[in-house]
Amino acid sequence: xxxxxxxxxxxxxxxxPEYVGPEFTTVRDTxxxxxxxxxxxxIELPVFEDTALxxxxxxxxxxxxxxxxxxxxxxxxxxxxxxxxxxxxVVRSVIEHGLDKGGLPVKLRYxxxxxxxxxxxxGRFRQLQQVGVEAIGxxxxxxxxxxxxxxxxGFRALGLRGYRLEITSLGDATTRxxxxxxxxxxxxxxxxxxxxxxxARINPLRVLDDKRxxxxxxxxxxxxxxxxxxxxxxxxxxxxxxxxxxxxxxYVENPWMVRGLDYYTKTTFEFVHDGLGxxxxxxxxxxxxxxxxxxGGQALSGVGFGLGVDRTLLACRVxxxxxxxxxxxxxxxxxxxxxxxxxxxxxxxALRRAGxxxxxxxxxxxxxxxxxxxDRSGARFALVLGDRDLEAGExxxxxxxxxxxxxxxLDGAAAAVDRALQDG
RNA sequence: GUGGGUGUAGCUCAGUUGGCAGAGCACUGGGUUGUGAUCCCAGGUGUCGCGGGUUCAAGUCCCGUCACUCACCCCA
Numbered sequence: 331x332x333x334x335x336x337x338x339x340x341x342x343x344x345x346x347p348e349y350v351g352p353e354f355t356t357v358r359d360t361x362x363x364x365x366x367x368x369x370x371x372x373i374e375l376p377v378f379e380d381t382a383l384x385x386x387x388x389x390x391x392x393x394x395x396x397x398x399x400x401x402x403x404x405x406x407x408x409x410x411x412x413x414x415x416x417x418x419x420v421v422r423s424v425i426e427h428g429l430d431k432g433g434l435p436v437k438l439r440y441x442x443x444x445x446x447x448x449x450x451x452x453g454r455f456r457q458l459q460q461v462g463v464e465a466i467g468x469x470x471x472x473x474x475x476x477x478x479x480x481x482x483x484g485f486r487a488l489g490l491r492g493y494r495l496e497i498t499s500l501g502d503a504t505t506r507x508x509x510x511x512x513x514x515x516x517x518x519x520x521x522x523x524x525x526x527x528x529x530a531r532i533n534p535l536r537v538l539d540d541k542r543x544x545x546x547x548x549x550x551x552x553x554x555x556x557x558x559x560x561x562x563x564x565x566x567x568x569x570x571x572x573x574x575x576x577x578x579x580x581y582v583e584n585p586w587m588v589r590g591l592d593y594y595t596k597t598t599f600e601f602v603h604d605g606l607g608x609x610x611x612x613x614x615x616x617x618x619x620x621x622x623x624x625x626g627g628q629a630l631s632g633v634g635f636g637l638g639v640d641r642t643l644l645a646c647r648v649x650x651x652x653x654x655x656x657x658x659x660x661x662x663x664x665x666x667x668x669x670x671x672x673x674x675x676x677x678x679x680a681l682r683r684a685g686x687x688x689x690x691x692x693x694x695x696x697x698x699x700x701x702x703x704x705d706r707s708g709a710r711f712a713l714v715l716g717d718r719d720l721e722a723g724e725x726x727x728x729x730x731x732x733x734x735x736x737x738x739x740l741d742g743a744a745a746a747v748d749r750a751l752q753d754g
Numbered sequence: 755g756u757g758g759g760u761g762u763a764g765c766u767c768a769g770u771u772g773g774c775a776g777a778g779c780a781c782u783g784g785g786u787u788g789u790g791a792u793c794c795c796a797g798g799u800g801u802c803g804c805g806g807g808u809u810c811a812a813g814u815c816c817c818g819u820c821a822c823u824c825a826c827c828c829c830a
Contacts, residue, residue, distance in 0.1 A: 393828050638830030701790040
């Protein structure tokens with residue numbers, strides 16, 4: 331087969347954003363930094379797993395599993411799936427390597443790309459980037475609060491203000507079946523379209539967060555999970571809120587909130603930003619009591635979150651937050667002629683070895699063009715070198731912010747530049 | 755998966771009843787042969803998303819198709 335360049339040239343696959351420059355990396359790393367401070371160890375996970383892991387872990391009835399997975403057979407005939415979320419993979423790894431046989435909780439953090447085959451729109455991508463944490467093995471409301479505080483700290487570290495944390499409790503296995511029956515009975519009496527009726531049959535809770543006004547209107551007076559909690563779940567929920575108050579984490583209760591993944595119990599939450607259009611969730615998560623056992627491990631509880639890096643970056647742009655004005659380099663070399671360039675190549679190398687970010691004007695540009703490039707690089711200083719300076723054994727150090735310029739000795743120029751940067 | 759909008763220069767976009775393909779920004783060079791961010795001058799680039807059709811003539815009208823985009827659904 332002879333591959334050809336498509337009309338209009340090659341393009342990235344549909345729905346996949348690409349990020350050039352430091353903006354993305356800064357947002358991602360800042361979001362998860364607090365997890366490191368709270369003792370969560372980094373775990374690097376496979377980008378694809380056995381399809382059955384997600385079918386069983388995330389839940390067959392979820393849209394994510396039933397119609398959004400990138401699944402395919404590998405060359406050995408095994409069905410594998412590009413990971414649509416992080417928790418199932420973390421839990422699988424914990425079980426496989428017996429991490430839950432040591433001290434509990436097991437605290438892990440991860441970051442990277444996830445994949446869902448959806449129709450792209452603002453803030454919704456087929457390859458999405460997330461950071462996340464999981465704390466497995468201890469069912470303690472204080473741990474729920476810690477996880478929430480770690481996520482909140484990530485958003486705050488970026489300077490974001492226009493978001494809110496919504497929380498609720500999805501209860502536990504002792505009362506959820508009764509509640510579900512009651513809700514189903516309520517939904518059966520409503521006038522709903524076929525697709526929604528089907529959804530009500532498969533997962534009635536999902537109907538509660540329908541956005542359509544004609545559906546919303548009918549949901550008035552629907553039974554809510556928070557009114558049907560077991561004593562233990564209610565106590566857990568109250569304790570989480572108390573801890574959040576102590577930690578100074580602001581939240582609002584949203585008893586209508588539902589999660590799209592089946593494994594959540596008790597504490598459930600979502601971070602919502604109002605400046606992003608339709609896809610307003612910038613992070614979410616909660617506690618999962620049954621997942622470890624469901625995937626063949628001990629019956630241990632866990633709690634975690636996933637934060638959307640793509641959407642958080644959009645939020646930063648909306649709020650004009652999170653950007654650092656740091657230039658591409660700190661020092662930029664401007665050579666006049668070949669002899670000067672020979673010498674500057676060495677000086678730039680010495681600067682880099684000293685840990686200073688440095689670049690120079692390549693391509694034998696004119697002085698004006700080279701200065702322009704220096705300006706554009708964002709450098710604090712330009713190093714201008716010509717024949718006249720070489721003869722005098724000097725090099726011109728120009729401060730690009732105020733335009734001042736001074737000659738410094740060519741020998742040991744790198745060290746002198748280092749000192750100038752420290753002073754500045 | 756469903757519905758709406760948009761595809762013209764690297765970017766943002768104009769392009770009239772069908773009649774030579776345009777502007778601003780950006781980029782490169784020069785004004786100023788040793789000085790950037792201001793100013794002035796000059797320069798270049800287009801499969802007008804793609805494929806058909808109508809016409810003497812299509813960026814413009816018709817059909818198809820693809821892509822992007824927004825919303826529903828769903829979710830980070």
